[in-house]
Amino acid sequence: MDRNILDLDYYHRPKVCKLCGGVMVFKGVGEYQCEDCKAAEYDDYGKVRHFIENHRGATAAAIEEATGVSQRTIRQMLRESRLEVTADSRAFLHCEICNVSIRYGRFCSKCETNYHAAVELQQRKEKQLRGFGQATKGQEGSKRFDRNK
Numbered sequence: 452m453d454r455n456i457l458d459l460d461y462y463h464r465p466k467v468c469k470l471c472g473g474v475m476v477f478k479g480v481g482e483y484q485c486e487d488c489k490a491a492e493y494d495d496y497g498k499v500r501h502f503i504e505n506h507r508g509a510t511a512a513a514i515e516e517a518t519g520v521s522q523r524t525i526r527q528m529l530r531e532s533r534l535e536v537t538a539d540s541r542a543f544l545h546c547e548i549c550n551v552s553i554r555y556g557r558f559c560s561k562c563e564t565n566y567h568a569a570v571e572l573q574q575r576k577e578k579q580l581r582g583f584g585q586a587t588k589g590q591e592g593s594k595r596f597d598r599n600k
C-alpha cells in the first residue's frame with residue numbers, strides 16, 4: 452500500500468505544544484505530553500474517552516457540548532468500537548496501513564506505534580527549522596518533509 456503514514460488524520464492529534472512549541476509525544480489512549488514542558492493534551496478520542504469515563508451513559512449531544520468533538524466523530528468512534536473494547540469483541544476491523552485484523556481502532560499496535568513515532572520525528576524536524584518560540588498552528592509545512600526519509 453503506497454500511503455504516507457503522516458497523511459492519516461488521527462482524531463486531531465495535538466502535534467505541537469500550545470504553551471512552548473515543544474513536540475507532543477504519544478502516551479497512550481488519546482493522551483499526549485509535551486516533551487519539553489510536560490503539558491498534557493488529548494486528541495478527540497482522548498477527550499471523549501475521558502468524558503465518558505466520568506459521565507457514563509452520556510448522550511452524543513452532551514459529549515459534543517462538553518468536549519467540542521462533533522457528534523459525527525463521536526459516532527464514528529463508537530462504530531469503530533474504540534470506546535467499547537472488551538476481551539470478547541470480534542475482529543471485524545482491519546488495520547488501515549497493513550490490513551492485519553484488529554479488535555478495535557484504526558491501526559494495529561505496530562502501525563500505531565510507527566505512526567506516532569513518525570509524527571514525532573517529523574515535528575522535531577519542523578521544530579528545528581522554525582526555531583524555538585515560533586510555534587505555528589498551520590500544518591501546511593508537513594508535506595515538504597515527506598521526501599526526506
Ligand SMILES: [Zn+2]
Pocket residue numbers: 468469470471472473485486487488489490
Ligand atoms: Zn510544552
Ligand SMILES: [Zn+2]
Pocket residue numbers: 546547548549550551558559560561562563
Ligand atoms: Zn498495521
